[in-house]
Amino acid sequence: MAGKRYSREFRERAVGLVFEQVEHYSSEWETICSVAAKVGVSGETLRKWVRQAEVDAGARSGTSSEESAELTRLRREVAELRRANDILKAASAFFARELDPRPPRS
Numbered sequence: 459m460a461g462k463r464y465s466r467e468f469r470e471r472a473v474g475l476v477f478e479q480v481e482h483y484s485s486e487w488e489t490i491c492s493v494a495a496k497v498g499v500s501g502e503t504l505r506k507w508v509r510q511a512e513v514d515a516g517a518r519s520g521t522s523s524e525e526s527a528e529l530t531r532l533r534r535e536v537a538e539l540r541r542a543n544d545i546l547k548a549a550s551a552f553f554a555r556e557l558d559p560r561p562p563r564s
Contacts, residue, residue: 468497469507471497472493472504472507473508476493476504476508487501487505490508510523
């Protein structure tokens with residue numbers, strides 16, 4: 459099932475609320491659940507946003523959003539280059555057969 463997309467600004471505001479209000483609750487999870495209910499997202503969704511924000515800020519280890527986007531872009535580029543390479547290989551084989559002066563085998 460495809461998830462609902464939230465704007466970057468919305469996610470940043472929700473994560474900011476968690477960071478602002480964490481001192482008012484006994485645990486980070488309690489803070490996340492409270493803020494999630496207020497902004498209308500699930501607690502797990504907001505928890506993931508908070509974790510990614512911590513990674514992006516360097517407070518937690520992991521792959522940052524920029525690195526993930528770059529990896530995705532590079533993977534698409536590699537796939538496109540592989541397709542182009544396959545097309546060029548097929549074309550070169552076709553033209554090599556067409557331009558071969560020897561008669562075709564029977």
